[in-house]
Amino acid sequence: MKRFVYADNAATTPVSREVTEAMAPCFETVWGNPSSLHQKGREAKVVLDDARLRIANVFHCTPKEIFFTSCGSESDNWAIKGAAHRMKKKGRDEIVTTAIEHHAVLHTCEALEREGFKVTYVGVDADGVVKMDELRAAVTEKTAIVAVMYANNEIGTIEPIREICDIAHAKGALMFTDAVQAVGNLEIDLSKLPVDMLSLSGHKIHAPKGIGMLFIRKGVVIDNLIDGGGQERGKRGGTENLPYIVGLAKALEVAEEKMADNERVARLRDRLIDGLTKIPHSRLHGHRTQRLPGNVNVGFECVEGESMLLWLDLAGICVSTGSACSSDSLEPSHVLIAIGIPHEKAHGSLRISISHETTDEDVDYILETIPPIVEKLRNMSPLWEDLQKKEQNA
Ligand code: PLP
Numbered sequence: 001m002k003r004f005v006y007a008d009n010a011a012t013t014p015v016s017r018e019v020t021e022a023m024a025p026c027f028e029t030v031w032g033n034p035s036s037l038h039q040k041g042r043e044a045k046v047v048l049d050d051a052r053l054r055i056a057n058v059f060h061c062t063p064k065e066i067f068f069t070s071c072g073s074e075s076d077n078w079a080i081k082g083a084a085h086r087m088k089k090k091g092r093d094e095i096v097t098t099a100i101e102h103h104a105v106l107h108t109c110e111a112l113e114r115e116g117f118k119v120t121y122v123g124v125d126a127d128g129v130v131k132m133d134e135l136r137a138a139v140t141e142k143t144a145i146v147a148v149m150y151a152n153n154e155i156g157t158i159e160p161i162r163e164i165c166d167i168a169h170a171k172g173a174l175m176f177t178d179a180v181q182a183v184g185n186l187e188i189d190l191s192k193l194p195v196d197m198l199s200l201s202g203h204k205i206h207a208p209k210g211i212g213m214l215f216i217r218k219g220v221v222i223d224n225l226i227d228g229g230g231q232e233r234g235k236r237g238g239t240e241n242l243p244y245i246v247g248l249a250k251a252l253e254v255a256e257e258k259m260a261d262n263e264r265v266a267r268l269r270d271r272l273i274d275g276l277t278k279i280p281h282s283r284l285h286g287h288r289t290q291r292l293p294g295n296v297n298v299g300f301e302c303v304e305g306e307s308m309l310l311w312l313d314l315a316g317i318c319v320s321t322g323s324a325c326s327s328d329s330l331e332p333s334h335v336l337i338a339i340g341i342p343h344e345k346a347h348g349s350l351r352i353s354i355s356h357e358t359t360d361e362d363v364d365y366i367l368e369t370i371p372p373i374v375e376k377l378r379n380m381s382p383l384w385e386d387l388q389k390k391e392q393n394a
Contacts, residue, residue, distance in 0.1 A: 004316045005362045009204070009294060010153050010181060010353035011320055015247070016206040022250035023208075026243035034240055035229060044242055051242075051249035058252045059215065060191040067214045067232045068245050069225075072180040072201030073104035075214040078236070079176045079197040080108045080147055082222030084117055087144030087174065095119045096138045096173070097147040098130050099338040100154075105147055105178055106334075117144075127287040128157035128339050136167055143173035150182035150198075154335040154351055155286030156295025158186065165194045174220060180204055184255035185262070185292050196220045202244065207251035211244035258356045266293040268354055268363050273298070275367040279374055281387070285336060285349060294358075299341060299349040302384035303377045308350055311373040317366060319352045344383075 006014070026047065032040030034048045052063040059066075069075045084095060097109050099121045109119045120138040123131050130148060139146060146168035151158045161177050168175040176197040179188060184205035190198065197220065202211035216222065216235075228237015273296055277284055281301035300308070305321030312319055332346035341349075352366065378384040 002316050003362070003365050005358075005365055006318050007352045007354050007358065007362070007366065008318045008320050009355040010351065012203045012209065013206045013355065015208050016251065016254060018254050019207055019247045019250045023243040023247040026246050030242065034242065035231070047246060048240055048242055051245045054249045055213070055252055058256055060189045061215060062218065064233065065190075065215055065218055067216060067236055068240060068248075069212040069214055069236060070210055070241070071212040072102075072178070072199055072204075073212075074225075075199030075201070075212045076102070076104040076147075076178050076180075077108050078225040079199055079214055079216075079222070080105065080145060081112065082225060083145040083174050083176065083197070083220075084112050085223045086221055088117075092142055092144035092173070093117050094140065094142040095145055095147065096122060096135065096143055096168075098122045098124060098135075098149070098159075100124050100128060100152055100157075100335045101147065101149055102153055102178060102180065105149070109147070118142075122148075124157075124338050126340050127290070128152055128155045128285075128335070129287060129290070130159050130164065132160070132163065132167075135164065139167050139171045139173055141171055143168070143171055145174045145176055147176045147178070150177045150179040150188075151186065151292050151295075152286065152335060153181045154333055155297045155339065156181075156291035157287045158182070158290045158292065161195065162193060169194065174222075181292060181295075184252070185294060187256075187259060190215060190217075197222075202248045202251060205251045205255050207247040208244050211241060211248045213248065261356050262293045265354060265356060265358065268358055268360065269293060269296055271360075271363050272296045272352060272354070272366060275363075276370060279371055282374075285339065285341065292353075294354045296352040296354070297349060298352075299336070299345055300374050301345060301348060302381045302387055303348040303374055305347055305349050307377050308348075308370070308373055311376070312350075312369065315369045315373075317369060319350050321350060 030047050032044035034045040052066050056063045095117055113119050122134045148164050165175045174196040177195050179198045180201045183200040196217050198215040200213050203209040224235045226237040231237050276298045283299050285297040309321050332343050336346035
């Protein structure tokens with residue numbers, strides 16, 4: 001029987017009831033401007049400070065190290081451009097990043113290249129893990145910032161961030177990690193993980209779209225993002241988005257509680273991986289174990305990812321393809337290309353990203369629905385016919 005299964009949580013998540021309930025008073029009663037000195041302002045300031053403190057508690061950092069932004073992309077841009085411009089004054093004009101970063105990082109680096117910065121895009125192995133020897137060779141005394149994502153948004157591979165921090169710091173460079181996909185899915189303790197900066201985005205963890213955060217460790221100085229009224233310690237001006245900040249604090253706390261359910265989610269993920277890779281001429285993309293608990297990315301030869309996506313949509317299942325993050329791009333994913341998947345095969349991949357809301361029945365339904373769709377599409381494909389002939393003649 002047809003069901004509705006949302007399995008595109010890496011793209012965005014629904015706002016949870018806990019979050020909307022936590023936000024409601026900020027629309028109804030606590031609507032003051034936290035900078036106002038009167039009672040409505042003071043009331044809002046108390047709520048703002050409380051949210052910042054609760055977030056600091058989740059990450060084991062201090063409230064002064066938390067800066068609210070509007071999204072993950074803004075945080076990524078600020079971290080990298082702010083650090084690059086500041087470090088250039090110290091003669092450091094090189095950036096080291098990886099070939100599999102989100103476009104919020106890659107396009108930021110390209111913009112800095114146009115300004116004259118030298119950017120090295122370190123490669124990854126077939127599982128999507130950063131090549132540490134290449135990274136070590138790329139980081140020099142001229143490196144301003146090393147930017148490596150915590151976990152990849154397409155293939156789910158988790159990167160060795162701790163080790164990368166040590167490499168960056170040994171050369172005096174700053175270390176930034178885009179943790180947009182990791183936050184809420186992996187435990188991150190900033191009292192132990194020595195990153196200088198870390199970005200996250202609310203809408204990936206059941207908070208609304210329009211709220212992000214950048215952690216900037218005490219003592220790390222980067223250029224301001226928005227000059228304005230002194231909000232966010234003078235670094236990112238603009239009246240604080242109090243309802244969404246409160247929503248983010250709640251979402252992070254709920255995510256921390258639900259971390260206990262990660263093993264169940266990872267079991268569902270593994271059922272999906274095992275089931276889907278039984279389909280002939282399919283392969284898992286990303287690391288088998290060192291991957292996000294909810295991420296499945298499988299390629300099917302001789303099938304267009306977009307066609308599969310549309311058939312799955314008709315069956316009530318929401319997933320995405322490997323064709324970049326934006327559905328309006330039919331370019332093969334730069335991440336799949338970086339792990340060595342040839343162009344024609346990179347087009348036939350699906351990313352299924354499940355969550356704590358996913359059930360065994362949802363997984364059963366996905367596993368029942370995908371194989372006949374793959375078969376139907378292959379039966380219409382001349383490439384599949386050629387492949388079958390080649391196999392018969394082999
Ligand atoms: N970084 C990663 C790894 C992402 O997956 C995303 C969104 O998909 C972003 C950054 C951008 O976040 P936002 O949509 O909040 O701008």
